[in-house]
Amino acid sequence: MDNQQSEQLLQRKGLKKTKLRHALIQHFIKTQHAQSYADIKQALMEATDKSTLYRNLTAFEHAGLIHSINDYSGVTKYAFGEAPIQGNEHAHFVCECCETVYCMDGLAPLQLDIPKGFRAKRVQTIIRGICADC
Amino acid sequence: MDNQQSEQLLQRKGLKKTKLRHALIQHFIKTQHAQSYADIKQALMEATDKSTLYRNLTAFEHAGLIHSINDYSGVTKYAFGEAPIQGNEHAHFVCECCETVYCMDGLAPLQLDIPKGFRAKRVQTIIRGICADC
DNA sequence: AATTTAAATGCAACACGGTTGCATTTGTAA
């Protein structure tokens, strides 16, 4: 009942099926929060070539299967689901205590009046604070 | 008339006066936009030891002389002025064309209702789009 | 089932941002 889901997802996105990709999708499904390269590597002790993993992450992101998040720290994190653009906007909450990054769906996007000559395309909101677990 | 300013700033913040620090402040004053390590290094061809520069950047930030910004790219940028916290909030505009990062003062902070158990401390807004120069 | 082909992998090497330890130099205050 687990392999079924990833099978379908990969098929629908026109991505070749490999062990790593199945494992990756399983991992994204089961973890609730955004995952860094280090997180994923640790979780998938097996089969983890750095470049392969990165290439798959970008492939997944390009296919709209995951989206990447840049919190204040220098590391990119990835979360399941499409990117927060055009109607799919959502903010990200970064816990200052446990460093966990949450996707916050259903937040009203702020309206801003930017200076003349500037054209805003998308707004990225990052909220820092203390999460419910801390 | 240029050295005067940096002299005062360093004194007020209780920071030792060095050539590099004067140059750094001059650079921050004259450039309008956020500066990455690479930007600064290129501008200050002279006297640029990597660790010294980084140590000064963090010292300046800690002293409230500059503030750091993390746009989508993995690189940290620094801009003159205090950090946008508690009443000093301001958003950052990242031009998708020229990569320039602008500090946008005077934007209304968005109000958000986050889930129960979460405590928001500060909100960081990054606007992507096309700047007035592009 | 055997063949073919494009895509995915593994590996090594690299670029770059950023940090740390330590010996030396320099600013500043006594």
Place this chain on the structure above:
DNA sequence: TTACAAATGCAACCGTGTTGCATTTAAATT
């Protein structure tokens, strides 16, 4: 002038992310 803490320079290191290239593998074609 002396003395001490702070700043510098240097080298070595770590982690993220990328790239080129040879090899393997998934999946479509015969």
